[in-house]
Amino acid sequence: MHERSIRKPFASVRIALACLLVLAVGFASRGVADAHEREYWIAAEQVEWDYAPLGQNAIDPHAGMSPWGDTHVYDKYRYVEYTEGFGAPVPQPVHRGILGPELRAIEGEWIVVHFWNRTDRPLSIHPHGLRYTEEHDGADWPLRGKTCGGCYVAPGDRWTYRWKADHGAAPGRHEASSSVWLYHSHVDSVQDIYDGLIGTIVVTKRGWARGRHDPRPRDVDREFTALFMVFDEEQGEEGGLMHSINGFIFGNLPGLDVQRGERVRWYLVGLGTEVDVHTAHWHGETVMEGGWRSGRRTDVVELLPSSMKVVDMQADNPGTWLFHCHVADHITAGMMTRWRVY
Ligand SMILES: [Cu+2]
DSSP: OOOOOOOOOOOOOHHHHHHHHHHHHHHHHHHHHHHHEEEEEEEEEEEEEOOOOOOSSSOOGGGGOOTTTTTTTTEEEEEESSTTTTBBBBBGGEEEETTTHHHHHEOOEEEEEEEEESSOOOOOOSSSSOOOOOOOOOOOGGGGGGGGGGGOOOOOOOOEEEOOOGGSSSSSTTTTTTEEEEEEEEESSHHHHHHHHHEEEEOTTOOOOETTTEEEEOOOOOOEEEEEEEEEEETTTTTGGEEEETTBBBTTTOOOOOOOTTTTEEEEEEESTTTTTEEEEESOEEEEETTTOOOEEEHHHHHHHOOOEEEEEOOOOOOOEEEOOOOOHHHHHOOOEEEEEE
8 A cells, every 4th residue: 555656657568569559648648638627716815823823832831932922923814715616715734824725736737726815905826837828927017017917916806817737837757746836926925925825736747646636646645735934023023033834833833643654745845035044854754855766865855935845755653753944043933843653
């Protein structure tokens, strides 16, 4: 069940026959995949965000959280996913925290996002990695003007983004079977990101999805996403510099639980400014940075603002372990949590 699956495109010496078969299958699957769209309904909303919902330092209660936890609830903006036609909010895995919904596609598919700006400011969605036309770039800048519909979505307005997860968005030949990309609002991009308008996209390489309707990669059992970012809540005052993983500080991030024997893929992303030099570190296990097949074995992964990295882990060491940034100042400020192998 937990064996690694390595696909070999050619296994036969009957080259001509094999080539014909592979080409036929390749074109057939491409035709199907290219026609496929994955639709999402996403609203931007104003919320209260609690960086420490447990109300305490869950790693070392006696040490407290001061000054960072003296105030730990702030007004934020978030991307929230809804069912078709903005029916009901779609719950997401608790570990994703402040991150917006995870968008997925298999190489060759389109991602279609129906966006509704339910806030008091113009916003947008700008995706990294995917292929788009100017109208769907989602980035506003003064000289671009009115030609770009999706670059400036006024309060109350809607826009439908169309992005293609083409070959250029999919993992390269020697990479892991899925790639992670950031998306974020890009009207006032610095403020929009600090406000919390951030999410991730996962593109699975053609032939590596679990199925036509399940784009998750089939060579892993579980996936986590972790955003390392210092949110600045008080114009640079130390107590407002929230050194968070997915918007949680001092061990308040829940849900990083795996079963022994599982193959776990971690999507690691960073954002922020020059203080956002992070080194994600796991206790208890090592990882393959870049994926099973080509990875570098390590237990520390370097992240800069807008880094997007994929690492694979064979979870075989039961225990409750720390997962934290290894930068000294960031440890002090609570950029840490626990993860568990059952
Ligand atoms: Cu750090």
